Structures are given as structure tokens and as C-alpha cells.
Amino acid sequence: MTSLTFLGAAGTVTGSKFLIERDRQRILVDCGLFQGDARWRRRNWDPFPVDPASVSAVVLTHAHLDHCGYLPGLVRQGFTGPVICTPGTAEVASIVLRDAAHLQVEDAQHARAEGYSRHDPPLPLFDTADAERAIRLFAPSAGRVEVPGGATVDLHRAGHILGSAFAVLEFDSSRLLVSGDLGRQEHPLLLPPELPPAVDTILVEATYGDRRHQPLDHARLARLIRATTARGGVVLMPAFAIDRTAVLLHELTGLARDGLIPRLPVYVNSPCWQR
Structure with missing residues (x-):
């Protein structure tokens, strides 16, 4: 039996984390930070709902912070599995995570200097060492990858940002597509999203599902x-x-x-x- 748990991007558009469990295998698709209002940002400090060491792999659809930014925190709590992504995502996410770690440390130092934190001393959610450990787990792939435990992951171009992809996960004969963020057909710098293959279940973003984008004037x-x-x-x-x-x-x-x-x-x- 396969189960899907929304650990983020539900009730808000940030903090994308989708936990897929089958038998004893756990795969996390995206590992994003909550951003925006304080009530959402505080959720970054909640204990991860399952033991991070029990997660077989993380699949990143792209390198925006709300899809990859919690990864150093997950590593800090014990995750050591592969982070499956495209080569482009690996390159961009490395920059994003290092910058995020720097800002986490800088914010904690500022809170300590100004005395506005309720914690003594205020600490960062993660630091540069955590970001570097996370980056070392990147397993860039341009094709189908077998995940520890038996499932496979295939990444397809999503046209959202450089390296972005939607993920097709296959468990035995069942196929799940997770869209990540999808790009537009007319992006001036990127190729459009690929057509998706036949799957059994689709988990699709809906941030702009109720509107049409206006062309640039x-x-x-x-x-x-x-x-x-x-x-x-x-x-x-x-x-x-x-x-x-x-x-x-x-x-x-x-x-x-x-x-x-x-x-x-x-x-x-x-x-x-x-x-």
C-alpha cells in the first residue's frame, strides 16, 4: 500500500514537502522552507514528522527555496540518503543553499545583537556546514534512477527555471507524477515543459490554476x-x-x-x- 502525506504547500504555497511511503520505503519529493508570515516560518522549527534517517531519498523538482531550502535542516536531523535532481538543479541549488545558510547565521547574529529573540542565544535553523553536507548528497541524473528500496524516479523538463523537472515515481506497476512548479510554453530563455507520460496518479501545483498569465507589455x-x-x-x-x-x-x-x-x-x- 502506498500513502502520500502533505508536509507543506498545503494551506500556503511554500514549504513544499510530499512524503511517499510504501512498505518500509520513504521518499520525500521536494524539501522546501516555509516562507512569508511568521505563523508559517515558525513551522520550519517543528520536528520533522518522521525520523529523517528513515527517508530513503529526496527528489528535488527545482532549486527555488520553497522547494529545496529545508534540505540542510533535514540533513542536520539525520538524513543521509541521495538527493536526486537534474544536473541544472544541483548547480543552482548549491548556490541557493549556501546563500540561505549564510542568511540563517546572519539573522541569528543580528537577533543576538539586537536582543529581540525569545531564545538565548538565538540559533540558526541550519548553518553553512549543514548546507555543505546537503550539497554533497546531490545525485544529479538525466534519466531514470533507482531509489534505495526499489522504486524508480524519472525526471522530465518542467520549463519553470533552469534545471526544473517534474518527477515520475514508479512503484512496481503504479506510477505517480509530481509536477513541482510548471513553466509556461512561451518562456523566452527555457524550453517548454515536456509532455507527461501515462501515469496512474498526478499531484499537480495549483498556485495559478484559477487565472491566465498576461503577456508582458x-x-x-x-x-x-x-x-x-x-x-x-x-x-x-x-x-x-x-x-x-x-x-x-x-x-x-x-x-x-x-x-x-x-x-x-x-x-x-x-x-x-x-x-
Whole structure:
């Protein structure tokens, strides 16, 4: 008998963790941090519902923090199995986890200095050593992988960010598809999601399931940039760092190439680059 337990991304869009259990085998698909309101962030400190050492493997669909950011915490609590992901996810997630660990330690130090934590001393959820141990568990794969215990995992292109995939898990003759986050057909830098194979059960994201994405209004963006620079202003553009910044830079390059905006210096603020 196979069971599926939602350990995150239920009631909120963050903290994606899906525990699949069959006989004595446990596979965790995604291992994300809860983000947003304090009531969700506090859940990162809850004990993991099962012994992390009993988890056979973790499958990462992609490298966004809400899908991979709890991995160092899981390792800190005893997980030692393989982390199955695409080569692209392994590269991007390594950057993300190191940065997350740095911020965890920095936040704890700031809380200690300012005295606003209820804990004495305030501690990080995980540190750089935990992140490095997690990264060493990465098992990048471009094809079907056998998981300790007998199941197999096959990763297919999802078109969400670099390296993103949806996972097809097979237990004997039963096949489960976990979508992760899916990309759009018209992404300017990535190939579109692959067509899924035949499966028995699908677990699909639904963050944008009730709406249609509007296409980028190139003319409006160019008009706003021209109007701001004409009066000597600076255009400050907040962007969701992974993928969105690359798409925005691609768009700005195209607008400048086509003469729709003046050629201007573009500065990208990133904590990874600052260090």
C-alpha cells in the first residue's frame, strides 16, 4: 500500500514537502522552507514528522527555496540518503543553499545583537556546514534512477527555471507524477515543459490554476523607462531573483537593441555576487 502525506504547500504555497511511503520505503519529493508570515516560518522549527534517517531519498523538482531550502535542516536531523535532481538543479541549488545558510547565521547574529529573540542565544535553523553536507548528497541524473528500496524516479523538463523537472515515481506497476512548479510554453530563455507520460496518479501545483498569465507589455515597460530616464530618474525594478531577473535582463537587452529605450547602465543587486 502506498500513502502520500502533505508536509507543506498545503494551506500556503511554500514549504513544499510530499512524503511517499510504501512498505518500509520513504521518499520525500521536494524539501522546501516555509516562507512569508511568521505563523508559517515558525513551522520550519517543528520536528520533522518522521525520523529523517528513515527517508530513503529526496527528489528535488527545482532549486527555488520553497522547494529545496529545508534540505540542510533535514540533513542536520539525520538524513543521509541521495538527493536526486537534474544536473541544472544541483548547480543552482548549491548556490541557493549556501546563500540561505549564510542568511540563517546572519539573522541569528543580528537577533543576538539586537536582543529581540525569545531564545538565548538565538540559533540558526541550519548553518553553512549543514548546507555543505546537503550539497554533497546531490545525485544529479538525466534519466531514470533507482531509489534505495526499489522504486524508480524519472525526471522530465518542467520549463519553470533552469534545471526544473517534474518527477515520475514508479512503484512496481503504479506510477505517480509530481509536477513541482510548471513553466509556461512561451518562456523566452527555457524550453517548454515536456509532455507527461501515462501515469496512474498526478499531484499537480495549483498556485495559478484559477487565472491566465498576461503577456508582458513590452511597449508599456519601454514607455515607463523612457519617461523616468528623460527626467533624470533611476528605474528601480524589484525582481524574483532566480529566473525572473534573467528574463528581465533579456527583455531590457532586447528593448535597448531595438532602440525602444536608451542604452543605460544596468546594476543587478545580488547577495551572492556581493560576497
